[in-house]
Every structure is written in C-alpha cells, then in structure tokens.
Amino acid sequence: MTEQKQPDARCFDIRPGEIATTLPETTDAGIYFIGRIRTPWQKREDCPRNARESSEVCTIEVDDRYAQALSGVATCTHLLVLYWMHQARRDLVIQVPRHYGEPRGTFALRSPVRPNPIAASVVRLEAIAGTRLRVVGLDCLDGTPLLDIKPYFSSTDAVPDAVVGWHAARKG
Amino acid sequence: MTEQKQPDARCFDIRPGEIATTLPETTDAGIYFIGRIRTPWQKREDCPRNARESSEVCTIEVDDRYAQALSGVATCTHLLVLYWMHQARRDLVIQVPRHYGEPRGTFALRSPVRPNPIAASVVRLEAIAGTRLRVVGLDCLDGTPLLDIKPYFSSTDAVPDAVVGWHAARKG
Numbered sequence: 001m002t003e004q005k006q007p008d009a010r011c012f013d014i015r016p017g018e019i020a021t022t023l024p025e026t027t028d029a030g031i032y033f034i035g036r037i038r039t040p041w042q043k044r045e046d047c048p049r050n051a052r053e054s055s056e057v058c059t060i061e062v063d064d065r066y067a068q069a070l071s072g073v074a075t076c077t078h079l080l081v082l083y084w085m086h087q088a089r090r091d092l093v094i095q096v097p098r099h100y101g102e103p104r105g106t107f108a109l110r111s112p113v114r115p116n117p118i119a120a121s122v123v124r125l126e127a128i129a130g131t132r133l134r135v136v137g138l139d140c141l142d143g144t145p146l147l148d149i150k151p152y153f154s155s156t157d158a159v160p161d162a163v164v165g166w167h168a169a170r171k172g
Numbered sequence: 173m174t175e176q177k178q179p180d181a182r183c184f185d186i187r188p189g190e191i192a193t194t195l196p197e198t199t200d201a202g203i204y205f206i207g208r209i210r211t212p213w214q215k216r217e218d219c220p221r222n223a224r225e226s227s228e229v230c231t232i233e234v235d236d237r238y239a240q241a242l243s244g245v246a247t248c249t250h251l252l253v254l255y256w257m258h259q260a261r262r263d264l265v266i267q268v269p270r271h272y273g274e275p276r277g278t279f280a281l282r283s284p285v286r287p288n289p290i291a292a293s294v295v296r297l298e299a300i301a302g303t304r305l306r307v308v309g310l311d312c313l314d315g316t317p318l319l320d321i322k323p324y325f326s327s328t329d330a331v332p333d334a335v336v337g338w339h340a341a342r343k344g
Binding site for chain 1 (some may be wrong): 193194195196198199200201203204206223234237238239240241242243244245246247248252258262265266278279280281282286287288290292294296307317319320321322323324325328330331332334335338339341344
C-alpha cells in the first residue's frame with residue numbers, strides 16, 4: 001500500500017456549501033495500477049470538461065505482465081475504461097462544482113472527488129499495437145493510473161433514454 | 173488492508189487453456205467498501221448470466237457516513253454502479269468462460285476474474301428511501317461490497333451502435 005492517506009491529495013480547499021465526511025480509518029481492499037494513460041493534459045485546468053468535448057487520441061499503456069489479457073480486445077469498437085483519479089480528495093459528500101455553482105451529493109455527480117476515485121469512461125478504440133491502445137473519449141490527466149479495460153456491450157451498457165433530472169432541468 | 177492475498181479467493185481452478193500472470197507483490201492504492209448490495213443470489217451459480225436476464229429488484233445499502241452524498245440521486249432514471257467482486261481470483265490473463273468454451277483475453281471479457289475485480293453495471297433506479305436504493309439491473313451475489321454510485325449520462329455513457337466483434341461473430 002503506497003497510498004492510504006495522502007496529505008498532498010488534500011490540496012483542494014472546501015468551497016462554501018461543501019460538506020466532508022469522516023472516512024474509515026483503513027481501506028478494505030487493494031487495487032493494482034495495471035498501466036498508465038497518456039494524454040495531452042498536464043494540469044487539471046487543461047483537461048476538457050467532459051470527454052465529449054475532445055476528439056483527442058489518447059494512449060493507454062498496459063503493463064507487460066497483462067499483455068495476453070488484451071487478446072480479443074481489437075474486435076471491440078468501444079471499451080469501458082476504469083482509471084484512478086489519483087489527485088482527488090475522497091471525503092466530500094456534498095460538492096459545489098465550479099461550473100454548476102450549487103451544492104449536490106457526490107453520488108449525483110461525476111466529479112473525481114468521491115470515496116473511491118474510480119472513473120468509468122466509454123472510449124472508441126482506434127488501434128492496438130502490442131500493449132498500447134489508441135483511443136478517443138478520455139479527459140484525464142497525463143499519467144493517470146489505469147485500473148481496468150472492459151468490452152462495451154451496447155445490450156447492457158447503452159441506455160440512450162436515461163435522464164439525469166437535475167442536469168436536464170438546468171438546460172431546459 | 174484486510175484483503176491482499178486471499179487464499180480462499182483462489183478456489184476456482186484453472187481450466188485447460190487458461191493462463192495466469194504473476195501479480196505485483198503489493199497493491200498501489202486502497203478502496204473503501206461504502207455499502208453492500210442485497211440480491212436474491214447466495215451462490216455464484218444462482219446469479220443470472222447477465223443483468224439483462226433478470227428483472228429482480230435489488231437493494232443497495234449505502235453506509236450512513238455517506239448519506240448526504242445521495243442528495244440529487246433521486247432525479248436520475250439510471251445509475252452506474254461500481255462494486256467489488258470479492259470472490260474472484262485476480263491473476264488470469266487468458267480465460268475460458270464455461271458458456272463460450274474458448275480462450276480469450278481478460279480485457280475482452282466481462283468476467284469477474286481480472287486484476288482489479290471492479291464491476292460496472294447500469295441499473296434503473298426504482299426508489300430511494302434514506303440510504304437504501306431499489307434498483308433493477310444487477311446480477312451479483314448477495315452481500316457484494318459497493319464501491320461507487322454515479323449518475324448515468326446518456327450523452328457520454330450510451331453508445332448504442334458499439335460492437336464486441338468476437339461476441340457478434342458467435343451469434344452470426
């Protein structure tokens with residue numbers, strides 16, 4: 001365990017209206033970083049606000065020990081990529097995202113700030129060469145640790161008519 | 173860290189054609205179990221083969237310390253739920269799923285057996301009462317540890333025309 005309570009991960013101040021909880025003393029399970037994601041963005045403020053705002057091709061580098069696990073992945077048009085948002089604090093239950101300006105629960109947001117900072121992004125697979133995947137649809141920092149790659153099944157993963165009510169109400 | 177190398181999690185033998193890798197000596201980050209999922213299924217063989225095969229309403233129980241993080245979730249029709257498949261071994265890179273019968277890479281499969289056994293399931297939200305969510309779309313064991321709840325945004329999460337080539341070829 002190299003990461004448990006990172007003092008330097010708490011560098012983001014609480015905004016007015018935000019509420020922190022007390023996290024448990026210990027974690028319950030360990031995860032492996034299985035590779036890294038290479039993107040053009042070195043700082044948080046450079047990242048696109050969401051993945052649909054970018055058509056950048058990013059590179060997923062999978063560690064050699066998992067090379068064989070990529071067998072068959074090339075037949076997928078889209079993948080579900082899980083990664084670790086290593087710079088985010090983990091204790092906020094109510095957040096006030098800058099671009100919305102109103103308080104909302106962490107589980108109603110896709111913010112990197114959450115008890116387990118695991119992101120899930122759907123990407124379009126452009127190419128695979130060895131253990132490097134070229135994909136479109138990521139918005140994370142360069143060097144972000146990779147956790148998992150899954151085939152995206154439209155039969156279970158795609159719900160085109162899903163609605164996030166609070167978000168739809170903002171646009172209406 | 174209560175879980176690192178679980179001898180009892182290795183109870184599933186390798187099938188002919190399956191290949192294991194050597195996992196790193198230590199994990200890289202820790203995760204919190206933030207609640208539990210209650211389902212009708214007590215044994216692996218009782219679980220539906222995939223979530224679309226079941227219309228069972230399951231219950232997600234979120235720990236009290238995260239209660240406020242649910243604010244706003246009730247406005248969502250669908251959620252992306254992440255959970256920890258705690259009974260799965262983690263070292264297979266090539267697997268031969270029983271119902272397919274041919275070897276394929278772990279990252280081309282949705283099998284629970286993977287370096288980080290994190291599942292991602294899209295569920296339909298039926299109701300919330302306090303810290304209990306009633307949802308449809310899960311296929312996991314009763315007592316499965318919860319990792320995260322995210323709002324499902326069709327704009328970024330839904331790709332209806334995505335294809336998993338190896339799977340489509342089987343049906344064709």
